[in-house]
Amino acid sequence: MSTMLSQSVATLTASSYLHRPKRGLPRIVQRVPTRGVKSTLRRVVCSADYELLYFDARGAAETSRILFAVSGVQYEDSRYKFSFVEGKPKVEDRHAEDKAAGRFEANLDRLPVLKVNGSAIGQSKAIERYLAQEFGLAGSNSIQAAQIDAYCEHVRDISTAYGKERGSPFAPMSDETKEKIEKWFAETLPGWFERLEKATGPDGFAVGEKLSLADVCLHQLVTAGTMGSDERSLASLCEYPKLDAVVKQVH
Amino acid sequence: MSTMLSQSVATLTASSYLHRPKRGLPRIVQRVPTRGVKSTLRRVVCSADYELLYFDARGAAETSRILFAVSGVQYEDSRYKFSFVEGKPKVEDRHAEDKAAGRFEANLDRLPVLKVNGSAIGQSKAIERYLAQEFGLAGSNSIQAAQIDAYCEHVRDISTAYGKERGSPFAPMSDETKEKIEKWFAETLPGWFERLEKATGPDGFAVGEKLSLADVCLHQLVTAGTMGSDERSLASLCEYPKLDAVVKQVH
Numbered sequence A, B: 001m002s003t004m005l006s007q008s009v010a011t012l013t014a015s016s017y018l019h020r021p022k023r024g025l026p027r028i029v030q031r032v033p034t035r036g037v038k039s040t041l042r043r044v045v046c047s048a049d050y051e052l053l054y055f056d057a058r059g060a061a062e063t064s065r066i067l068f069a070v071s072g073v074q075y076e077d078s079r080y081k082f083s084f085v086e087g088k089p090k091v092e093d094r095h096a097e098d099k100a101a102g103r104f105e106a107n108l109d110r111l112p113v114l115k116v117n118g119s120a121i122g123q124s125k126a127i128e129r130y131l132a133q134e135f136g137l138a139g140s141n142s143i144q145a146a147q148i149d150a151y152c153e154h155v156r157d158i159s160t161a162y163g164k165e166r167g168s169p170f171a172p173m174s175d176e177t178k179e180k181i182e183k184w185f186a187e188t189l190p191g192w193f194e195r196l197e198k199a200t201g202p203d204g205f206a207v208g209e210k211l212s213l214a215d216v217c218l219h220q221l222v223t224a225g226t227m228g229s230d231e232r233s234l235a236s237l238c239e240y241p242k243l244d245a246v247v248k249q250v251h
Helices: A014-019 A034-047 A059-071 A093-100 A124-134 A142-166 A175-198 A213-223 A230-239 A241-250 B014-019 B034-047 B059-071 B093-100 B124-134 B142-166 B175-198 B213-223 B230-239 B241-250
Strands: A050-055 A076-080 A082-085 A088-091 A113-116 A119-122 B050-055 B076-080 B082-085 B088-091 B113-116 B119-122
Touching: A050 A059, A059 A124, A059 A213, A076 A093, A113 A124, A119 A124, A119 B142, A124 A142, A124 A213, A124 B142, A142 A175, A142 A213, A142 B119, A142 B124, A175 A230, A175 A241, A213 A230, A213 A241, A230 A241, B050 B059, B059 B124, B059 B213, B076 B093, B113 B124, B119 B124, B124 B142, B124 B213, B142 B175, B142 B213, B175 B230, B175 B241, B213 B230, B213 B241, B230 B241
Parallel strands: A050 A076, B050 B076
Antiparallel strands: A050 A113, A082 A088, A113 A119, B050 B113, B082 B088, B113 B119
């Protein structure tokens, strides 16, 4: 995941959520059950200086940006701009300079990297789990924390399985790929969702009784271009009331 | 990873480590810095009843078994036996019965599953992170915990990259695959190790100043048949003194 750029970089990012006027904030920010989060926040806001380094795209940083947005925690959203040259992304020179200077060593010279008070953490999923823990989005006890972790791994499995069918998101969609995607939405994804539904809690949350990283991961799977068409992804939920409730709760 | 069986099921498992006479114990058990672990253990041994469900193979459960072995924590090592029929694994009937009964729902009908006092946790990596946290193998603070998590994701990236070259571990090795494996050990793996070396601590531990899940993950990468030949895997370390020190510390 680490260096994957979003398929659709022009769409709304978590960062722009933060800077939109309050009236325009999506419900994800307004609805967050903030009691646990807020009490964590006081500590976090006072003690930590966060910088998230990634490309100017959603990709492997977006879930972390959502976690900052949901929790209302300030951070520096450092983005390397890029453009497409002959269908391939070309990143601004500053990226190569920072890489050569060792700024991304914590992620084996890749992005994203999270800096916390000068310490560097690599790997998008490790960053997400760290932030979830810090922001009170990792359940109420160690078993719930592990179940939330596992739920996110389920979502990752689904995303990876889609990626195998789709191939590079930058590649043009061949007829063969189009057929694979049809089969994905008609057969494969329902197979995953049927089993994920059984592993989902009954109260509108993936695990436990409050918002967690697991809910955000499922929400991202169907709303962040992860499986190409968000419209088709969201429509695929309609036969799975518990999954649907989780996504609606976050949305 | 979840349903992958080990390539070499006949070799030594963590479970057999536990049952070997003390003289024969590998240093991984004798050398564990037990102070932190022991204090955690008292609580764990008193309060938790662990059962790890997996196939009778190393595969996606072995790192968790190593964590139990390293920490000296008792658990039920439940294994589904299997044999190979026409080159494919055929698992004993009890597996299908337990699956139908919903015993693996926490992992979307797959293995491994960890039962902790009746609660079920799926996903091998989530189980490993949970056990590491419980057993004091997740660092000394939240930043170290995240860096250990990230380090294990680096190792996972390497393992995944190898898997893409190798294809199914059950498939016969074609000439094309053999060529890919040669290139892996000659070019690709050194590229990974060079960068991983830079992200490795100077004191014989991957992260921080004591044994953690990160050390165990690196050790498993080069000693559990993960990249086919452990001999070649171990030999690949010789130019990377920090990686070599971590593996020797655990071994």
